Amino acid sequence: MSETLDLLVIGAGACGMAAAITAHDAGGAVAIVEKRATPGGNSSLSTGSIPGAGSRFQVAAGISDSPERMIADLENIAGKHDADHLTALIARECGPLCEWLIDDLGARMELITDYRHIGHSVERLHAPKSRRGQDLVDDLLRFVADRDIPLAVGNGAERLLIDEGGSVVGAVVEGVEIHARKVVLATNGFAANSALVAQFCPEIAEVEYFGALGSTGEAIEWGQSLGAALGNMAAYQGYAAVAYPQGQLLSWTTIEKGGVLVGADGRRFGNEDDGYSGFAAKVHGQGEFAWAVYDSRIHDVALAEEEYAEMARMGAMKWANTAEELAKAAGLPATILADTIAAYNTVAQAGEGDAQNRRKFAMAPLQAPFAIARVKPGLFHTQGGLMVDEDARVLREGGGIIDNLFAGGGAAVGISGHAGAMGYASGNGLITALVLGRRASLRAMQDIKAAA
Structure with a gap:
């Protein structure tokens, strides 16, 4: 590990691993820290289903689809919300994302033609043959290991490092300062934090939580301390x-x-x-x-x-x-x-x-x-979080960005409507995680190379 990383990824779910793989393949020095003893988070507990509008697999199956159709489907179920710009982004990028996972990386996934599930007007979900998210997580872990990307489990980030100008420059992990030019928050949502659920999603606060235990909302708290904007905080899966x-x-x-x-x-x-x-x-x-x-x-x-x-x-x-x-x-x-x-x-x-x-x-x-x-x-999953732009950069309340800080997956605002669970379409959590994880790394590496 270099003295100062190009990218520090906090969280080893689908978002974090996609971010790390993308940064590594773009030439970056990257590492992942994960507070739980086992990586995967909610990605492991999902069915591993990822919408891919217009993918080559749909074309081969004779299914007519497009980003525009997916945008219409998502807007139909979720309505207008705080992250409409991400709805369009994700619909455009999800087809190429599925091709990247399957063709470029070798993920064991296929187009599902047996069902569509809620929110989709055509068969566009791509998933492991087992319909288990753990298989997708295992593939991502294999891709991380193949690249010798450091992954430290049981190492929770305690706080972000901030320089005098207010820019994020790393994090404190188990009492050790890790310096990085860019940081990606991939820590999932806050559904395991009963106080935050009661605050933001009171209609579901009394219902038992069945998701990953690590979803305790640190990203929300860290972001708020830096003046980050929040979005769609009452939405959940x-x-x-x-x-x-x-x-x-x-x-x-x-x-x-x-x-x-x-x-x-x-x-x-x-x-x-x-x-x-x-x-x-x-x-x-x-x-x-x-x-x-x-x-x-x-x-x-x-x-x-x-x-x-x-x-x-x-x-x-x-x-x-x-x-x-x-x-x-x-x-x-x-x-x-x-x-x-x-x-x-x-x-x-x-x-x-x-x-x-x-x-x-x-x-x-x-x-x-x-x-x-x-x-x-x-x-299972909260669908609100830190407001981000199309490059997954965390936005400040009132305008501007927090320098060097990115967020994706459950840490970032979702596309499942402004409040409640009616706006959730199948795959919304994973697709937000993977698209924003990749976008964060691509922008981070672009900025680092431009400043060199």
């Missing part, structure tokens, strides 16, 4: 169906392909078309638990996802040949659940909106044998 007691995500494919969620009274309580994030607050509002109801055909589709297959082996779902038997297996009112399924099947057969205004029925009506799984809502 929820998940409506965390299997209980397994504590793993019940694949939303079970709902997207035609399943429903019911409460303890056996009745549906909202429009599942809102998606796994947007529907989380609705699940929280109706009671402690909900139950996902679907059928064996949908189950067979979801089995292609490793995590779901693992949960099936764990017995997360119960089976029955009638709605009444299904209710008995789950401890729900038999007559009411049977009526709920029958009413839903009627509108699904007709393809018309029902009392909950659902419009997408996919493989429904549901057919025996039926499956049911007990679930609860969860908080």
Whole structure:
């Protein structure tokens, strides 16, 4: 490691590793520090899904897509918010990003054509074959190791180093000063900091957090101490169906392909078309638990996802040949659940909106044998953070930038709307992490070379 690094990356999730790889390949001296004993953060807990509008993989599959279409999709779900400039940037860069990961680096990913998931009008998600974010993280770790980029786990940054002119010049890590020409904050969001969640996202503050434990909001606090602007701080990613007691995500494919969620009274309580994030607050509002109801055909589709297959082996779902038997297996009112399924099947057969205004029925009506799984809502990721420009430079409240400081991923403002979870589209967290991580390093190295 050189005496003064070109780039110090704080955080070893997808954002931090993408930033480090990009800086190294541009000729920079770079190192990563990570406070947790294991790298990956929320990236490891995700499905590893990355939107890639206009990628060559879509073209090969005959899927017509473009950045403009993705911008329209994102604006449709999230509306206008504090980071509209990033929505356009990310839509332009996500296709080339997927090609960089797969073609240039060798990531084990593929275009998903089995489903679109919430927020996308065409199949544009690219993910590991396993649908596990850990596989993407393992690939990134391999790329970091291949380049001999120093990665120090169990080494938390305590504060930023600031010179007399107010520029960031490094960080104090476990009591040691590490000097760097540029610093990237890739520390994830603040969902594991209950005080910050209560302050900025009160509607979800009582919901259990299921994300990475390292998401404690240091970037927000460091940035605020330097006068950084914040954006979209009330936005978050929820998940409506965390299997209980397994504590793993019940694949939303079970709902997207035609399943429903019911409460303890056996009745549906909202429009599942809102998606796994947007529907989380609705699940929280109706009671402690909900139950996902679907059928064996949908189950067979979801089995292609490793995590779901693992949960099936764990017995997360119960089976029955009638709605009444299904209710008995789950401890729900038999007559009411049977009526709920029958009413839903009627509108699904007709393809018309029902009392909950659902419009997408996919493989429904549901057919025996039926499956049911007990679930609860969860908080997974905050979607607000430090305001940054298109080069991921941290912006000051009132204008200007904080010299030498960049942010990406959960540390930076997201593109999932101004508040709540309804603006979250699948892949928004990872795509923000990877695009901004790369943009930060490219701009940092450009500035360093220009000043040489």
